[in-house]
Amino acid sequence: MEKACYPGSFDPFTRGHLEIIERASCLCSQLTVAVIDNPAKRHLFSLEERKEMLQQGVSHLGNVVIDHFQGLLVDYLKDRQIGVAIRGLRDSSDAPVEMQMARLNRQMSGCETLWLAAEGQFLHISSSFVREIARLGGPYQNWVTPLVAQRMEAKLAQ
Numbered sequence: 001m002e003k004a005c006y007p008g009s010f011d012p013f014t015r016g017h018l019e020i021i022e023r024a025s026c027l028c029s030q031l032t033v034a035v036i037d038n039p040a041k042r043h044l045f046s047l048e049e050r051k052e053m054l055q056q057g058v059s060h061l062g063n064v065v066i067d068h069f070q071g072l073l074v075d076y077l078k079d080r081q082i083g084v085a086i087r088g089l090r091d092s093s094d095a096p097v098e099m100q101m102a103r104l105n106r107q108m109s110g111c112e113t114l115w116l117a118a119e120g121q122f123l124h125i126s127s128s129f130v131r132e133i134a135r136l137g138g139p140y141q142n143w144v145t146p147l148v149a150q151r152m153e154a155k156l157a158q
């Protein structure tokens with residue numbers, strides 16, 4: 001596969017996301033990790049902060065680029081001439097929404113979605129639980145990269 005895209009909000013990027021990125025990068029010649037820029041949504045981290053944490057987290061992968069998009073994912077993919085979206089499935093509860101999005105995206109533009117079954121000790125992790133556990137003083141550091149942990153500490157200290 002030539003180009004693929006892994007989209008998400010990454011607020012913040014976790015080791016669960018990293019596992020999907022590492023595996024997806026082996027399946028294509030170029031993987032674009034596309035951070036959604038939705039000004040209507042309140043994020044803990046700004047777009048630039050989310051991109052910076054991703055950039056640092058994937059620096060060991062030569063064929064991964066970090067980008068962002070606004071609006072419909074399919075419009076972004078068409079503009080970048082990317083035909084495949086990659087998504088990670090953690091368990092069966094992710095499936096209904098993912099299938100719905102995959103069908104909608106395919107009907108809108110012909111874009112295909114490829115799912116990777118998430119694996120390992122990060123299956124139960126989500127960005128919002130990482131944010132909540134961090135805010136409440138719990139140990140979340142094993143689920144994120146050192147830079148994300150550092151940025152979380154700084155953010156929560158503000």
Ligand code: COA
Nearest residue numbers: 007008009016017036072073088101104118125126127128
């Ligand atoms: N490891 C760890 N966490 C994971 C994960 C994995 N493998 N896979 C998903 N998650 C978590 C995320 O951390 C996130 O947690 P949160 O809800 O607690 O913040 C949650 O699962 C959902 O994340 P993700 O699957 O990345 O979705 P998203 O909401 O971040 O992004 C978009 C969804 C951006 C891809 C989708 O909304 C989109 O395409 N929007 C653009 C508008 C559009 O085209 N709409 C029409 C869609 S048909």
